[in-house]
Amino acid sequence: MQVGDEKKQVSLDVAEDSRHEEWEAPSFVADLFAGDFNWDQIHPYPLQSAEEKKIGDDYIAKLRPILEQHIDPSEVDRTGIIPDDAIRALKDVGAFGMKIAKEYGGLGLSQTNYSRICAYISSYCASTGAWITAHQSIGVAGPLKLFGTKEQKDRYLPRIAKGAVSAFGLTEPGVGSDPAKMTTFATPTEDGKHYIVNGQKLWITNGPVAEVMILMARTPSIMKNGKEKQQITAFVFETDTPGFEVVHRCDFMGIRGIQNGLLSFKDVKIPAENIIGNPGDGLKIALITLVNGRLSIPATAGAGGKKAITYGSKWVKQREQWGAPIGKHQNTGYKVARIAAETYASEAITWMSCAFADSGKMDIRIEAAMAKYFCTEVGCQNADDFLQIRGGRGYETAESLAARGEDPVPAERFVRDARIARIVEGTSEIMRLYIAREAMDTHVRQIVPFMKPGVNKLQHFLKSFFPFYAGWLPKQFLPAKSDFKTDHLDSRNRAHLAYIARSSKRLARTMFFTMAKYGPKLEREQMIMSNFVDIGTDLFAMAATLNYADAHLATCADKQSIQDLADLFCSDARKRIETNFKAVKKNHNNKYNVVAGHAMDGKYDWWCDGTYEDVPPGYMKNFNASIKAFEAKHGEGSMAVEEELLVSK
Ligand SMILES: Cc1cc2nc3c(=O)[nH]c(=O)nc-3n(C[C@H](O)[C@H](O)[C@H](O)COP(=O)(O)OP(=O)(O)OC[C@H]3O[C@@H](n4cnc5c(N)ncnc54)[C@H](O)[C@@H]3O)c2cc1C
Incomplete structure (x- = not known):
C-alpha cells in the first residue's frame, strides 16, 4: 500500500468506526434504495396536529416583536454585530x-416546532x-440529551x-471533512482524573462567546485486531478554564453577525467526568446527534425559498x-x-423528516442527510x-435601494447568507458519500464478511449471501406495483407514484450490478455514486x-395549483433521474480525472498567464x-496554515 492509500485507509476506517451500525427502526429511503417503495409507510402525510401547530404558531407570534424591536438584519450584516439586548431578549423567552x-427548564419543543421556529428566525x-x-x-444540549449521564444533564x-x-x-x-487528521490531543493525567488538552479549533460558531462547548479531541489510540485504532473523544468543555483562548474572530461572506472563531487550547485541564459517552465514541456521538440536528438547516433553506417566491412573484408581475x-x-x-x-419539495422533505424524528419510529439518518443535501x-x-430575476436590483444592497427610494429587497444578502449551508454540518460532497455508504449498507453487510479474517466464508455464502440474493435479486425484475392509495392526486401525479415504484427497483438492480462490476473500486467512482445518490434523493x-x-389537496381552496406544482416538480425530477441513470452506464468521468490531474500538475499555468x-x-x-502581531501574542507557528500558502507566492 502506498503512503497516500494508507492515509486514505485510516480516514475511511475512522469514518466507518463512527457509523451507527444498527438499524433499530425501519428506514423509508434505505428500502427505496433496496427496491421497495413503501408508500403506506409515509402516507398519509404526517402533518402537525392542530395542538402542536398552535404551540409553534404561538411561539413565533411571541418572537416576532422581539426580533423586530431588537434586530435590524441589514445593520447586523453591515456591522457584524447582533446587539446584546437582542440576545438577552431571546434568552428571556427561552429561545x-x-x-x-421542560424538566430541565427548557421549552420541550418538538423537532418540527423547533425547526419551524429556527426557519422563521433565519x-x-x-x-x-x-x-x-x-x-x-x-x-452541548443535543449530545447530552442522547448520551449524557444524569449528573451531566443536571449540571448543564x-x-x-x-x-x-x-x-x-x-x-x-x-x-475539515476528514477528522482522522485531528491534531487536538487530550492526554490523560497519571491518576486518570483529568485530560490535558492542546490544540486549535477553527471556525467554531458561537466559540468566541460560548460558556460551554462540545470539544472533540484525540485521546490515546487503542489496539484492535492488531491494528492501531484512533480514538476521538467528546468532552463538555467550560470556556473559563485556564489555557483556553479565542485568538481570532473570523469574518465571512454571509451570516456576518455570527460569532465564530479560531480557538486555542494550551495545557487545558478537563475533568474525566466531562467525557460524553465513552472515550473513542466522539464521532459516533456527533454523527448520531447530527441526524436530527441537521434538520433545522433544510427548514431554513425552505424558508428562504418561500421568501423568494413571495417577493419574486410580485416582482416579475410588476416589472415590465x-x-x-x-x-x-x-x-x-x-x-x-x-x-x-x-421549495415545495424542500418543505415536503423537511417536515416529513421532522415528523419522523418526532415519532421516533423511523430511522431517518438517510432522510435527514438527504434533506440537508437537497434543500x-x-x-x-x-x-x-x-437575484437574477431582480436584475441589477438583485445585485444592489438593500440599503442602497432604500437610499434611492426603492423597495429594500436584500437579494444579494440572501445569496451570501444561503451559501454557507452547503458547507457546514457536512459539505454536499460529504453528504453524498455518507448517503451512498448508508444506502449500500444492505449489500455491504453481505460482502464484508468475505473480507474479514476468521469468518467461515463458505458458511457465510450458504447461510446468508446466497439465500438473501436468491430471494432479493429476482424480485427486482418483477413488475412494480402501479396503483397506490391516494386521496386526491390526479392521474398525472398518480402516474408519478408508479414511476417511483418502477425506478426504485431499477435503482436497486443498477446499484447491485454496478457494485458487482467495480467491486471495492467503486469507492473511487464518486461521480457514479453521486448519480445513485441523486436518483435516490429525487425519488x-x-x-x-x-x-x-x-x-x-384536502384543504386547499385552489386544488389545481397544487396538482400543477407537484406535477412540475416530479416532471423535473424524472428528467434528472433519467439523466443520472444514463450517466451510470455511459459517461466520460475518467476525462475529469485526467484534466483535474493536469490542473494539479500545473499544466495550465502558462495559459492562465495574463x-x-x-x-x-x-x-x-x-x-x-x-502575522507578526499574531505570532508575537500567540507563539510562533500559530498561523502556520495561511502563512505556508501565501509566503510560497
Ligand atoms: C461559517 C462557518 C461556520 C462553521 N461552524 C462550525 C462549527 O460550529 N463547528 C465546527 O466544528 N466547524 C464549523 N465549521 C467548519 C465546517 O464544518 C467545515 O468548513 C466543513 O466541514 C468543511 O471542512 P473544510 O472547510 O476544512 O473543507 P475540506 O474538508 O478541506 O474540503 C474542501 C472541499 O473538498 C471537498 N472534499 C473533502 N473531502 C472530500 C472527499 N472525500 N470526496 C470529495 N470531496 C471532498 C469538500 O466537500 C469541499 O468542497 C464552520 C465553517 C464555516 C465557514
Whole structure:
C-alpha cells in the first residue's frame, strides 16, 4: 500500500468506526434504495396536529416583536454585530432552550416546532438564526440529551436552557471533512482524573462567546485486531478554564453577525467526568446527534425559498420589459415556477423528516442527510435565481435601494447568507458519500464478511449471501406495483407514484450490478455514486412532494395549483433521474480525472498567464503585519496554515 492509500485507509476506517451500525427502526429511503417503495409507510402525510401547530404558531407570534424591536438584519450584516439586548431578549423567552426538556427548564419543543421556529428566525435574520441553531442543533444540549449521564444533564441542561451559550468544536485548520487528521490531543493525567488538552479549533460558531462547548479531541489510540485504532473523544468543555483562548474572530461572506472563531487550547485541564459517552465514541456521538440536528438547516433553506417566491412573484408581475411583465417571458417565468416547485419539495422533505424524528419510529439518518443535501443545494440555486430575476436590483444592497427610494429587497444578502449551508454540518460532497455508504449498507453487510479474517466464508455464502440474493435479486425484475392509495392526486401525479415504484427497483438492480462490476473500486467512482445518490434523493423528494400535495389537496381552496406544482416538480425530477441513470452506464468521468490531474500538475499555468494571479501587495503588507502581531501574542507557528500558502507566492 502506498503512503497516500494508507492515509486514505485510516480516514475511511475512522469514518466507518463512527457509523451507527444498527438499524433499530425501519428506514423509508434505505428500502427505496433496496427496491421497495413503501408508500403506506409515509402516507398519509404526517402533518402537525392542530395542538402542536398552535404551540409553534404561538411561539413565533411571541418572537416576532422581539426580533423586530431588537434586530435590524441589514445593520447586523453591515456591522457584524447582533446587539446584546437582542440576545438577552431571546434568552428571556427561552429561545436558547427550545429543544431542552421542560424538566430541565427548557421549552420541550418538538423537532418540527423547533425547526419551524429556527426557519422563521433565519428568514428574519440569518445570523441570529445561526447563533440559535449552532447553540441547539449541534451544541452541548443535543449530545447530552442522547448520551449524557444524569449528573451531566443536571449540571448543564438547566444552564443552557437559561442561555449559557454553547458551541460545537470539531474543525481544525488541517481538519475539515476528514477528522482522522485531528491534531487536538487530550492526554490523560497519571491518576486518570483529568485530560490535558492542546490544540486549535477553527471556525467554531458561537466559540468566541460560548460558556460551554462540545470539544472533540484525540485521546490515546487503542489496539484492535492488531491494528492501531484512533480514538476521538467528546468532552463538555467550560470556556473559563485556564489555557483556553479565542485568538481570532473570523469574518465571512454571509451570516456576518455570527460569532465564530479560531480557538486555542494550551495545557487545558478537563475533568474525566466531562467525557460524553465513552472515550473513542466522539464521532459516533456527533454523527448520531447530527441526524436530527441537521434538520433545522433544510427548514431554513425552505424558508428562504418561500421568501423568494413571495417577493419574486410580485416582482416579475410588476416589472415590465419588452412590452410585458418579465414573468411572461418564459426564461424568467420559468425561474419563478422552478423556485416554487423546488421549495415545495424542500418543505415536503423537511417536515416529513421532522415528523419522523418526532415519532421516533423511523430511522431517518438517510432522510435527514438527504434533506440537508437537497434543500441546501436547491436553496442556493433559488437564492441565485431570485437575484437574477431582480436584475441589477438583485445585485444592489438593500440599503442602497432604500437610499434611492426603492423597495429594500436584500437579494444579494440572501445569496451570501444561503451559501454557507452547503458547507457546514457536512459539505454536499460529504453528504453524498455518507448517503451512498448508508444506502449500500444492505449489500455491504453481505460482502464484508468475505473480507474479514476468521469468518467461515463458505458458511457465510450458504447461510446468508446466497439465500438473501436468491430471494432479493429476482424480485427486482418483477413488475412494480402501479396503483397506490391516494386521496386526491390526479392521474398525472398518480402516474408519478408508479414511476417511483418502477425506478426504485431499477435503482436497486443498477446499484447491485454496478457494485458487482467495480467491486471495492467503486469507492473511487464518486461521480457514479453521486448519480445513485441523486436518483435516490429525487425519488425521495418526489414521494414526499406527492404525499404533501395529497394532504394539502384536502384543504386547499385552489386544488389545481397544487396538482400543477407537484406535477412540475416530479416532471423535473424524472428528467434528472433519467439523466443520472444514463450517466451510470455511459459517461466520460475518467476525462475529469485526467484534466483535474493536469490542473494539479500545473499544466495550465502558462495559459492562465495574463491575469493578476498574485496576492496584491497591500494584502501582503497587511498579512505580514498581522502575522507578526499574531505570532508575537500567540507563539510562533500559530498561523502556520495561511502563512505556508501565501509566503510560497
Ligand atoms: C461559517 C462557518 C461556520 C462553521 N461552524 C462550525 C462549527 O460550529 N463547528 C465546527 O466544528 N466547524 C464549523 N465549521 C467548519 C465546517 O464544518 C467545515 O468548513 C466543513 O466541514 C468543511 O471542512 P473544510 O472547510 O476544512 O473543507 P475540506 O474538508 O478541506 O474540503 C474542501 C472541499 O473538498 C471537498 N472534499 C473533502 N473531502 C472530500 C472527499 N472525500 N470526496 C470529495 N470531496 C471532498 C469538500 O466537500 C469541499 O468542497 C464552520 C465553517 C464555516 C465557514
